[in-house]
Amino acid sequence: MQKVVLIRHGESIWNHENRFTGWTDVDLSEEGYQQAKRAGQILKKYDYNFDAGFTSVLKRSIKTLHFILEELDHLWIPVQKSWRLNERFYGALQGDNKDEAIAKYGIQQVQKWRRDPNEYPPAITKEDDRYPGRDLRYKNLTEREIPLTENLTETIDRVLPFWNEFIVPAIKQNQKVIICGHGNSLRALIKYMDNLSDEDVTKLEIPTAVPWIYELDEGLNRIRHYYLE
């Protein structure tokens, strides 16, 4: 049996301000920093240790993983960062306040944008300041890989190659891995791992910085999962 730890980053400044974030590189709030430290202490209490870490290229996740590893005195383990673990790209909603969006577009539309796996948020154009194509960290992506908007189904499609190419081989080599991601990149992974229907995944809400333990059998099928508190 293998244990894999999934964890969403701690609260970000825009989580706190209730704004759509997506690929915007927003920092942790003070509360988010404390949450990350607490997550590390919880993992330490239960004697967890890791051989490898995986995270996105966004600082709220990178820092959360860093503070967790610091609590475990594990800053030395290899950490692989990939845009494929980024939050879902929220298009033209990025930066908008979620309550203001509800007032403008109605709760049903906003809820669809947020949770319907096949619904696209309004797209940006390549001229928009939020277009990731001018950001150095994405310079090796093809134009097709750089989103103007993204739904959860597409998030799954770009998370899975990273899961299959890097995380699965590490698990198969008996490495203990921790994956620090985002609400929707983890939702994408869990939809795949748990074979959740489109309907069921709409109900999946993932709290910030609470370690979520996946116990997997030899074939990497889920035995059970639970939060560590």
Ligand SMILES: O=C(O)[C@@H](CO)OP(=O)(O)O
């Ligand atoms: O704003 C975002 O990028 C995400 C996560 O905070 O929001 P939501 O939960 O609405 O998908």
